[in-house]
Amino acid sequence: MQSSQSIESSLSPLVPAYASILSLAPYQTGKPVEELTREYGISDVVKLASNENPVGCSPKVTLAITEQLGQLARYPDGNGYYLKQALADFNDVNVDQITLGNGSDDLLDILARSFVGAGDAIVYSQYAFVVYSMLAKMQGAMDVEVPAQRFGHDLKAMSQAVQDNPNTKLVFIANPNNPTGTQLAHKELHAFVASVPSSVLVVLDEAYIEYSPESNNRALLDEFDNVVIVRTFSKAYGLAGLRVGYALSSVAVADLLNRIRQPFNVSRIGLAAAAAALADQDFIERTRLMNDEQMRWLEKQFDALGLGFIKSHANFIMVKIEVEMEDITAASIHEALLEQGVIIRPLAAYGLHNWLRITVGLAEDNLRLIDTLRSILTDD
Ligand SMILES: Cc1ncc(COP(=O)(O)O)c(C=O)c1O
Numbered sequence: 001m002q003s004s005q006s007i008e009s010s011l012s013p014l015v016p017a018y019a020s021i022l023s024l025a026p027y028q029t030g031k032p033v034e035e036l037t038r039e040y041g042i043s044d045v046v047k048l049a050s051n052e053n054p055v056g057c058s059p060k061v062t063l064a065i066t067e068q069l070g071q072l073a074r075y076p077d078g079n080g081y082y083l084k085q086a087l088a089d090f091n092d093v094n095v096d097q098i099t100l101g102n103g104s105d106d107l108l109d110i111l112a113r114s115f116v117g118a119g120d121a122i123v124y125s126q127y128a129f130v131v132y133s134m135l136a137k138m139q140g141a142m143d144v145e146v147p148a149q150r151f152g153h154d155l156k157a158m159s160q161a162v163q164d165n166p167n168t169k170l171v172f173i174a175n176p177n178n179p180t181g182t183q184l185a186h187k188e189l190h191a192f193v194a195s196v197p198s199s200v201l202v203v204l205d206e207a208y209i210e211y212s213p214e215s216n217n218r219a220l221l222d223e224f225d226n227v228v229i230v231r232t233f234s235k236a237y238g239l240a241g242l243r244v245g246y247a248l249s250s251v252a253v254a255d256l257l258n259r260i261r262q263p264f265n266v267s268r269i270g271l272a273a274a275a276a277a278l279a280d281q282d283f284i285e286r287t288r289l290m291n292d293e294q295m296r297w298l299e300k301q302f303d304a305l306g307l308g309f310i311k312s313h314a315n316f317i318m319v320k321i322e323v324e325m326e327d328i329t330a331a332s333i334h335e336a337l338l339e340q341g342v343i344i345r346p347l348a349a350y351g352l353h354n355w356l357r358i359t360v361g362l363a364e365d366n367l368r369l370i371d372t373l374r375s376i377l378t379d380d
Contacts, residue, residue, distance in 0.1 A: 002361045004301075008022055014297050017140065018118060018137070018138075018140025019140075020137040021137060021140075024138065025349070029050065030047065030049030030050035030345055030348055031049060032047075033343070036338060040338065040341070042341040043342075044341055045191055045341045045343065046342050046343070046365045046368050046369065047343045047359075048342065048343060048344050048359040048369060049344050049345045051235055051314070051316045052235070052238070052359065053236055053237070055238065057237060057273075057277060058237075058238070058277050058283040060277070060279035060283075061238075061273045061277050061280075062270040062279045063276065064273055064276035067272065068269050068272045072268065072269075073108055074268070076264055076270075076271055077271065082275055083100065083244075083266075083271045083274050084100065085274050085379060087246055087278065090278055091248055092194060092218070093218075093221065096251045096255070097248055097249055097251055097254050098247070098248060098254060099246065099247040099254050100245070100246050100266045101245040101247065101265060101266070102243045102262075102265045103232060103243040103244065103245045104205065104231065104232035104245030104247075105131060105229045106161060106243070106245060107230050107247045108135060108172070108203070108230060109135060109268050110257050110260050110261050111228060111230075111247070112135035112136070112138065112139050112170065114256050114257055115137060115201050116169045116170050117169075118139070118140035119140070119167060120143050120167050120169040121141060121143075121168045122143055122144065122168070122169070122170050122171070122172065123133065123161050123168050123172075124143070124144070124146070124171065124173070125148050125152075125154065125177070125314065126146065126148040126351075127148045127180050127269055127350055127351075127352065128172060129179075129207075130349060130350065133145065144161050144165055144168070144310070146158045147178075150178065151180040151182055151310050151318075152180060152183075152184065153173055153182070153184060154184030155184065155189065155192040156192075158171065158192065159175075159196060162195075162196045162197070162200055162219070166335070168200050169200065170200065170201045170203060171196065171203065172203050173202065173203065173204050173205065174205040174207070174248055175189070175204055175205070175215050176209075176211070176212050176314040178207065178311040178314065178316070179316070179318055179345070179350060179355075179357040180310055180312075181311070181312025181313055181314045181318060181351070182310065182313070183215050183313040184215070189204075189217060189220070190220065193224050193226075193227055194224075198224070198226050201226050201227075201253070202224070202226055202227050203228045203230060204228070205230050206229055206230065206231050207231065207232045207235055208233065208235055208236075208314035208315065209315070210287070211235075211236060211313065211315050212313040213288075215313065216295070217229065218248070225252070227249070228249040229249070230246075231245060231248075232244070232245040232246075233273075236284055236287050236288070237274070237284070238272065238287075239273055239277055240338075242267070242269060242270045243267075244270040244273070259366075294360045294361070294363060294366055295312065295317065298366055298370070302317075305370075305373065305374060305377060307321065315359060315360050316357050316358060317358055317360065318352070318356070319355065319356050319357075320354055321333055321354050328377065329350075330346055330355060330356050331348065331353075333356065334346040337369075337376070342358050344357065344358045344369070345357040345358070355374045
């Protein structure tokens with residue numbers, strides 16, 4: 001990547017809206033399967049890097065998509081009428097409390113663009129989803145990163161950070177958090193929201209809520225107009241490739257977000273697929289059960305390999321690479337796994353140099369991961 005100074009000189013005389021944009025590093029996605037096949041000539045690839053659902057999606061989605069294929073020349077319904085109706089019933093909110101997004105990333109972006117400007121501050125936790133700090137830089141805002149507590153959000157310190165930075169407009173909280181998998185107690189979250197001024201928007205990012213239904217903080221919406229809940233169809237619903245997310249908020253906040261979003265930010269296929277996926281809650285239940293079972297299995301294997309991990313409430317787990325062998329590091333294990341067709345996620349970008357994040361896969365994927373990991377660690 002170019003340094004900010006060399007980008008600055010090659011852009012000149014053009015100048016980005018905010019100097020902070022120059023310090024942005026592009027978001028690093030999990031390596032696509034196709035790329036590994038191309039680079040390493042491996043066809044049998046297992047991807048455990050982007051917290052996708054290894055089962056795929058509900059079979060009902062395929063039917064819903066097929067029904068749309070004859071209509072692709074027509075714009076989608078810009079208001080997402082049917083999907084919003086379904087989401088309103090599912091979440092027990094009014095339709096006008098919903099904003100749809102092209103994935104939940106789109107909503108996080110719309111929220112930052114709607115509420116945060118140059119000189120304002122965004123507060124978030126160390127080790128929280130990396131997009132939050134990127135959004136602060138994009139908006140020319142201050143990013144206030146609050147040190148984590150046992151890898152999770154330290155809500156008392158975050159509340160203090162809001163107090164110390166009266167220019168705070170937005171707080172991002174991921175629950176469960178990516179990449180740590182940590183979860184917050186309702187009581188503490190409630191106390192946090194009650195502690196911040198009502199002029200500060202608290203965004204609860206619940207991308208992994210289906211794996212941890214007890215983390216559902218929908219009730220906060222009834223009490224606080226400055227709470228927004230953001231969810232996605234990319235994870236448990238298995239629609240990452242389609243890009244659909246939604247935000248639940250007060251009517252006034254939704255009204256604002258709906259002015260900022262692009263008129264057709266969710267495609268015709270995305271709308272139909274998400275509605276069909278939402279209607280199949282049995283699929284979500286099966287996904288959760290499989291994830292729980294495989295998570296327990298992986299934990300046992302990491303114990304047996306002598307690798308530490310953080311208890312996770314989502315569909316991925318953070319594993320510590322701290323072995324006695326000198327030449328083994330998280331980066332070298334990541335590379336060795338890639339060479340053998342297993343894609344996982346290194347976490348150096350989060351400052352977690354000794355850690356790897358592994359998405360829970362199908363039983364056979366997890367077995368392959370553990371067998372490959374064992375052979376790397378024991379050098380056989
Ligand atoms: C915590 C969190 N929020 C939001 C997202 C964005 O997901 P999407 O844009 O696919 O909905 C992710 C994806 O990894 C995530 O981990």
